Amino acid sequence: MWQLEKDFYSLFQQQKYAPIDGMRSISCLMIISLHIITLLNAFIPSYPHIQWMIYLNSYSYRFSSLLSLALETFFMLSGFLLTLKFMKYGYSFSWKAYPLYILKRACRFWPGILLTTIVMLILGEPEGNWTSLWLFYQNYVSMEQWTAGFAALWSISLDMQMHILLPLILYIIINFKANCQRTYILLYTLVILSVAYSVLVFNPKTMNVPTLWYHYNSIALLMSPRIFNWIKIEYNVTMGFDKPLEPNPIKPYLEMMYFPISSRYSSFIIGSILAFNIINIKKTTIVPYGKIKKYIYFVLILLFITLLTIPAEPNTVNNITLTIILSIIRQIFSISQAFILFSAICPPTHPYHSSWIKSFLSFSIWTPIAKLSYLIYVLHFRIALELIMSYSHKFDPKRFSIDGLTLICLAIVLAISLIISTIWLIFIEKPFERLINKQLSSTEKSYTK
Numbered sequence: 495m496w497q498l499e500k501d502f503y504s505l506f507q508q509q510k511y512a513p514i515d516g517m518r519s520i521s522c523l524m525i526i527s528l529h530i531i532t533l534l535n536a537f538i539p540s541y542p543h544i545q546w547m548i549y550l551n552s553y554s555y556r557f558s559s560l561l562s563l564a565l566e567t568f569f570m571l572s573g574f575l576l577t578l579k580f581m582k583y584g585y586s587f588s589w590k591a592y593p594l595y596i597l598k599r600a601c602r603f604w605p606g607i608l609l610t611t612i613v614m615l616i617l618g619e620p621e622g623n624w625t626s627l628w629l630f631y632q633n634y635v636s637m638e639q640w641t642a643g644f645a646a647l648w649s650i651s652l653d654m655q656m657h658i659l660l661p662l663i664l665y666i667i668i669n670f671k672a673n674c675q676r677t678y679i680l681l682y683t684l685v686i687l688s689v690a691y692s693v694l695v696f697n698p699k700t701m702n703v704p705t706l707w708y709h710y711n712s713i714a715l716l717m718s719p720r721i722f723n724w725i726k727i728e729y730n731v732t733m734g735f736d737k738p739l740e741p742n743p744i745k746p747y748l749e750m751m752y753f754p755i756s757s758r759y760s761s762f763i764i765g766s767i768l769a770f771n772i773i774n775i776k777k778t779t780i781v782p783y784g785k786i787k788k789y790i791y792f793v794l795i796l797l798f799i800t801l802l803t804i805p806a807e808p809n810t811v812n813n814i815t816l817t818i819i820l821s822i823i824r825q826i827f828s829i830s831q832a833f834i835l836f837s838a839i840c841p842p843t844h845p846y847h848s849s850w851i852k853s854f855l856s857f858s859i860w861t862p863i864a865k866l867s868y869l870i871y872v873l874h875f876r877i878a879l880e881l882i883m884s885y886s887h888k889f890d891p892k893r894f895s896i897d898g899l900t901l902i903c904l905a906i907v908l909a910i911s912l913i914i915s916t917i918w919l920i921f922i923e924k925p926f927e928r929l930i931n932k933q934l935s936s937t938e939k940s941y942t943k
Contacts, residue, residue, distance in 0.1 A: 513852055515863075518863075638718045
């Protein structure tokens with residue numbers, strides 16, 4: 495059951511689509527950085543204090559909007575890989591085997607959840623709803639019921655929910671024998687519907703997110719009073735604010751547009767569209783003005799990413815513009831990431847192919863981080879919380895640059911997470927994966943005959 499040497503060296507073996515490793519690793523680092531910034535700025539006195547004004551001019555604040563979109567890359571990649579796998583075995587889809595598929599996917603998540611649960615028990619944790627993550631419905635549970643260590647892991651529930659629903663969507667498309675054009679129309683329609691949903695539920699008066707981030711500490715907006723009080727007592731720290739905001743002004747946005755699957759599924763669908771593009775691509779593809787289009791798309795992506803690093807002044811954007819921007823920003827980002835990935839994995843003869851992007855995303859340094867990205871993801875927030883709160887006198891953004899502290903914390907948290915994740919992968923996760931595959935494989939084969 496244990497294959498220690500083989501599992502260790504597997505961390506350095508690239509997969510078929512090696513650029514995915516680079517994209518996954520970079521997104522993982524972006525998410526860790528965002529959460530570190532969130533924890534660090536909790537010590538800065540809120541607007542309009544001079545320390546807060548210094549923070550608003552930092553790179554940490556300027557890049558926060560871009561960093562917050564990194565989850566969309568994970569969702570897009572998840573939809574892409576799931577669709578490729580489904581199209582490989584889709585025509586043998588069996589309703590009897592479907593529950594086994596769901597169980598197998600849950601078993602992919604549970605070892606990592608067990609790991610972070612053990613870490614939380616060792617480090618100490620306030621009471622909260624632990625079962626919501628284990629049973630994959632955390633994104634529909636009020637934040638007041640969350641635990642500190644699970645706070646950043648709601649997206650696991652969303653990913654699991656989409657792994658339940660997306661195969662059904664793809665099965666319906668295949669079952670109705672839609673041709674290539676109709677398939678794309680159906681998938682594009684789903685993306686458009688996600689934008690329409692966001693436009694309908696968005697209320698610029700109660701969901702003015704840019705203004706809220708400009709005026710308040712992230713922790714003051716996102717943390718429940720129960721966890722806030724536990725942190726103050728447990729770590730004996732003084733925050734830059736007296737208590738979390740009540741009633742929470744960002745709660746309507748989170749519950750209507752950030753957590754639910756109805757507002758977040760589009761990135762998975764965009765990943766599916768990318769998968770169909772790869773499946774249907776021809777070795778020799780003629781695209782009128784292909785090279786010119788490629789560079790135009792790259793320039794537009796660069797401009798879009800640059801705009802994300804330019805923070806908007808509060809209340810300077812009218813309600814209509816704010817509604818449109820916050821309703822389409824995730825989809826545009828996912829599309830941009832999908833195009834970058836397409837340019838890296840499409841055949842070299844395709845006019846959109848980019849050899850330098852493929853080379854960068856295929857660097858061997860990305861491979862172990864990508865292979866461990868899930869375990870790093872479930873660990874990093876609790877480790878960062880322990881590090882920053884236990885040594886708040888050393889990681890004090892009022893005394894030192896928050897940009898420099900973020901980089902230092904990122905290096906420490908990543909190193910600790912990599913070590914723990916490697917040990918867990920070799921001794922627990924891989925043996926458990928082999929055990930589950932062995933137990934389910936015979937049953938799955940009998941169902942799919």
